[in-house]
Amino acid sequence: MGEFELIRRYFSPLAGQSRAGSLVLGPGDDCAIERVASGHELVFSVDTLVEGVHFPAGYDPEHLGWRSLAVAASDLAAMGAQPVCFTLALTLPEASPEWLDPFSRGLSRASRAFGLELAGGDTTRGPLTLSLQVHGEVPSGAALLRTGAEAGDFLCVSGTLGAAGAALDYLDSVSPSEDERAVLERYHAPVPRLNLGIALRGVASAAIDISDGLLADLGHILEASGVGADLDCQAMPVSSAVTRLKGQAEALRLALEAGDDYELCVAIPPALWKELPEAVRTQLSIVGKVVSESGITGIEGSLVAGGYDHFGSK
Numbered sequence: 475m476g477e478f479e480l481i482r483r484y485f486s487p488l489a490g491q492s493r494a495g496s497l498v499l500g501p502g503d504d505c506a507i508e509r510v511a512s513g514h515e516l517v518f519s520v521d522t523l524v525e526g527v528h529f530p531a532g533y534d535p536e537h538l539g540w541r542s543l544a545v546a547a548s549d550l551a552a553m554g555a556q557p558v559c560f561t562l563a564l565t566l567p568e569a570s571p572e573w574l575d576p577f578s579r580g581l582s583r584a585s586r587a588f589g590l591e592l593a594g595g596d597t598t599r600g601p602l603t604l605s606l607q608v609h610g611e612v613p614s615g616a617a618l619l620r621t622g623a624e625a626g627d628f629l630c631v632s633g634t635l636g637a638a639g640a641a642l643d644y645l646d647s648v649s650p651s652e653d654e655r656a657v658l659e660r661y662h663a664p665v666p667r668l669n670l671g672i673a674l675r676g677v678a679s680a681a682i683d684i685s686d687g688l689l690a691d692l693g694h695i696l697e698a699s700g701v702g703a704d705l706d707c708q709a710m711p712v713s714s715a716v717t718r719l720k721g722q723a724e725a726l727r728l729a730l731e732a733g734d735d736y737e738l739c740v741a742i743p744p745a746l747w748k749e750l751p752e753a754v755r756t757q758l759s760i761v762g763k764v765v766s767e768s769g770i771t772g773i774e775g776s777l778v779a780g781g782y783d784h785f786g787s788k
């Protein structure tokens with residue numbers, strides 16, 4: 475199968491399966507064309523996934539298809555952006571239908587679920603590597619940034635934390651238990667908090683998605699905003715499946731330090747928190763507050779603020 479046959483068969487069908495309107499021209503020409511509505515800004519980001527680094531060698535291609543777009547879309551969620559389209563740069567060792575079929579199926583499901591239409595890409599031969607660029611849009615000036623958290627703001631996280639990190643121990647389970655299946659699902663099929671990000675426009679003073687662990691990613695907000703945090707570990711939304719599998723202390727450690735959950739961490743001024751619709755508030759837990767002194771307090775001494783740093787010494 476040649477490059478163009480491969481694109482036609484597996485990827486062209488993913489074009490045109492999103493909101494009509496924003497994508498003027500999809501795959502097939504030298505560039506794609508996107509219409510940016512007046513009064514709006516284009517928000518974009520690229521993520522690269524390398525086999526053996528960001529996902530295990532031999533990882534299930536259908537999960538990889540979903541996960542690679544989910545991970546990229548999570549950055550749009552953190553900015554409060556409405557998803558529009560994405561490009562896919564795919565480097566493959568060989569054009570095997572046994573891999574491409576399930577991969578494009580997972581990618582296609584994610585594309586429809588997140589409202590991200592395939593706009594184009596690049597296909598080359600080499601060690602398995604995926605780069606996905608996602609495009610979203612926000613009303614001008616409305617994007618959520620890492621800067622802007624102020625002393626007194628509530629620190630909130632969405633959903634529960636730690637399950638994707640716990641799942642790493644069960645990736646090779648032959649017959650996983652119900653709890654193991656629950657945490658594996660969080661690793662294989664993360665759901666970016668796109669609607670929550672949009673609902674927090676004009677409300678969150680700062681936002682980030684949790685890809686490398688709460689302490690690490692919160693650290694980015696604190697540094698960018700020039701503030702610190704006082705956390706309440708009792709209030710941490712620890713996954714109940716993880717607590718049953720690993721015990722309370724380890725579940726808390728995973729909630730603070732493990733990556734891959736793709737929940738949001740946001741700062742919200744108390745006055746705006748009170749005005750949030752119930753349906754938005756119930757997606758969030760208040761886990762502490764922003765303080766003016768730098769650093770993070772409120773975590774047990776045994777927990778080292780780490781998270782995952784690709785070039786760190788950990």
Ligand code: ADP
Pocket residue numbers: 481485486500501502503504505562563564592593594595596597
């Ligand atoms: P060029 O040589 O002009 O860079 P390519 O030959 O790389 O163009 O690609 C031809 C067309 O196919 C382009 O419109 C490109 O966006 C699209 N394309 C290539 N690879 C992919 C892919 N993996 N998914 C979607 N579209 C792709």
Ligand code: MG
Pocket residue numbers: 596597
């Ligand atoms: Mg090319």
